[in-house]
Amino acid sequence: xxxxxxxxxxxxxxxxxxxxxxxxxxxxxxxxxxxxxxxxxxxxxxxxxxxxxxxxxxxxxxxxxxxxxxxxxxxxxxxxxxxxxxxxxxxxxxxxxxxxxxxxxxxxxxxxxxxxxxxxxxxxxxxxxxxxxxxxxxxxxxxxxxxxxxxxxxxxxxxxxxxxxxxxxxxxxxxxxxxxxxxxxxxxxxxxxxxxxxxxxxxxxxxxxxxxxxxxxxxxxxxxxxxxxxxxxxxxxxxxxxxxxxxxxxxxxxxxxxxxxxxxxxxxxxxxxxxx
Amino acid sequence: xxxxxxxxxxxxxxxxxxxxxxxxxxxxxxxxxxxxxxxxxxxxxxxxxxxxxxxxxxxxxxxxxxxxxxxxxxxxxxxxxxxxxxxxxxxxxxxxxxxxxxxxxxxxxxxxxxxxxxxxxxxxxxxxxxxxxxxxxxxxxxxxxxxxxxxxxxxxxxxxxxxxxxxxxxxxxxxxxxxxxxxxxxxxxxxxxxxxxxxxxxxxxxxxxxxxxxxxxxxxxxxxxxxxxxxxxxxxxxxxxxxxxxxxxxxxxxxxxxxxxxxxxxxxxxxxxxxxxxxxxxxxxxxxxxxxxxxxxxxxxxxxxxxxxxxxxxxxxxxxxxxxxxxxxxxxxxxxxx
Numbered sequence: 001x002x003x004x005x006x007x008x009x010x011x012x013x014x015x016x017x018x019x020x021x022x023x024x025x026x027x028x029x030x031x032x033x034x035x036x037x038x039x040x041x042x043x044x045x046x047x048x049x050x051x052x053x054x055x056x057x058x059x060x061x062x063x064x065x066x067x068x069x070x071x072x073x074x075x076x077x078x079x080x081x082x083x084x085x086x087x088x089x090x091x092x093x094x095x096x097x098x099x100x101x102x103x104x105x106x107x108x109x110x111x112x113x114x115x116x117x118x119x120x121x122x123x124x125x126x127x128x129x130x131x132x133x134x135x136x137x138x139x140x141x142x143x144x145x146x147x148x149x150x151x152x153x154x155x156x157x158x159x160x161x162x163x164x165x166x167x168x169x170x171x172x173x174x175x176x177x178x179x180x181x182x183x184x185x186x187x188x189x190x191x192x193x194x195x196x197x198x199x200x201x202x203x204x205x206x207x208x209x210x211x212x213x214x215x216x217x218x219x220x221x222x223x224x225x226x227x228x229x230x231x232x233x234x235x236x237x238x239x240x241x242x243x244x245x246x247x248x249x250x251x252x253x254x255x256x257x258x259x260x261x262x263x264x265x266x267x268x269x270x271x272x273x274x275x276x
Numbered sequence: 277x278x279x280x281x282x283x284x285x286x287x288x289x290x291x292x293x294x295x296x297x298x299x300x301x302x303x304x305x306x307x308x309x310x311x312x313x314x315x316x317x318x319x320x321x322x323x324x325x326x327x328x329x330x331x332x333x334x335x336x337x338x339x340x341x342x343x344x345x346x347x348x349x350x351x352x353x354x355x356x357x358x359x360x361x362x363x364x365x366x367x368x369x370x371x372x373x374x375x376x377x378x379x380x381x382x383x384x385x386x387x388x389x390x391x392x393x394x395x396x397x398x399x400x401x402x403x404x405x406x407x408x409x410x411x412x413x414x415x416x417x418x419x420x421x422x423x424x425x426x427x428x429x430x431x432x433x434x435x436x437x438x439x440x441x442x443x444x445x446x447x448x449x450x451x452x453x454x455x456x457x458x459x460x461x462x463x464x465x466x467x468x469x470x471x472x473x474x475x476x477x478x479x480x481x482x483x484x485x486x487x488x489x490x491x492x493x494x495x496x497x498x499x500x501x502x503x504x505x506x507x508x509x510x511x512x513x514x515x516x517x518x519x520x521x522x523x524x525x526x527x528x529x530x531x532x533x534x535x536x537x538x539x540x541x542x543x544x545x546x547x548x549x550x551x552x553x554x555x556x557x558x559x560x561x562x563x564x565x566x567x568x569x570x571x572x573x574x575x576x577x578x579x580x581x582x583x584x585x586x587x588x589x590x591x592x593x594x595x596x597x598x599x600x601x602x603x604x605x606x607x608x609x610x611x612x613x614x
Contacts, residue, residue, distance in 0.1 A: 081510030095555035
């Protein structure tokens, strides 16, 4: 029996600053295999910085990142690339690589320097293309695709990397709802196979529906971390996101419904005016 | 590599071989192919050398110039391809970081100093090379605060340094007064009278730099996805960027030191080939080297042996390359707008 409690990824007292401006401070977090973690928080809360720290390529100013119990700095870059994959929030590509070329780049850490892709590399790429519904686009240039299509290609690329840890920074941000749900389902599959997914997600309803645990970041600190049921609630939404919202239980999942335009307050004011 | 790519490379190699052969043969003094083979065989120790005017012309005038042209053209085109890939900008060229301005400043200074009697053999190429290196060092230190050497920081630093150096060159030209022609001619670029020593310097710098570049071609492809993604795919982007910038810059510096400023080869060749071969640097970069070598050799042979009066090579490449670039650019724009 493997010890399910042993964390795959662990941040110990991590702080990070951009040019002296603190982006993250005093972060202690553990992430376990077979679970999906949603990073939520307002803009500028530190989600992207946290994802970057977790890649192991941006060492924290203070503190330590452990991956499988070893300091991330001990690993060679290629070793890390076989352990974790990243889908970044922003990417610009100015060269006309085909969709298939880009997904094949996900195999970079698996193919020796001057070797050609093996049959297995091709198979993994084909599966990733099919899974993200971009198979028919395989010969198209990335530069000619829509934002949402590119996003799916980038997720396919990360899947083709075949890593136990997937770091997704707003992977569903540019997508229509069908493909957004589809990517969340792909991530769930990855988790059910024993993988670890850590995803920064803007859509709180989506985060609540698909994640096992949520990490709420506010002003570079962990405001709350725990199971969705324990973290996603009215008080947190009001305090961290400054919105009025209802959180309901539906088929065992938390659902978030916003009171638009501060509905409650406005209704209250209107009622007050009427009574005068 | 698929079959069509293989035949493309074979065609390039064949074309380069033919260009080399034809350019040794062409020239003011008529020589026969038999004389050429005899002379080369003798130099390689396969036959006894009989020093005639023809052998001297073939071996010590034409051959070094031809090889220098091929190495300069190949080096500039390869460096251009690397700069375009590294700076993620298809319109970058070997001179984007101001290396040409540094070399031009060094050469101008050497020419100006020779006017007041301060000179030694090889001073101009040496000063040009040192000028290029000094520029590179300054650009790196300016851009160095940005640990990742992002392309905007590098391009901006290059533009600033180039602008200062251009003013410096103008000042030297002003001081040089009537001797300004020597500086102006150097700036136009030329391969006239290049010796085996020049070929040696070029080969010594270009060939190792090319190998380093070809070794990292696949990493360069992955780096097109952006630094964060490339890092997560196991590419040490900071180290690779530095190494490749230095390699491409050394090649450029050697080329400019030997031949002056030759424009358009470094911009046009990789740009053009990218629309034929696609952006895969494993194909694009070697093809750029071969094509650059063929084109500059052809242009140099044109000005040396065909035109009634020898034109500075830099002027010729700009005159042919400029309009040609406009044509491709226009066609690409039309294709993209459709």
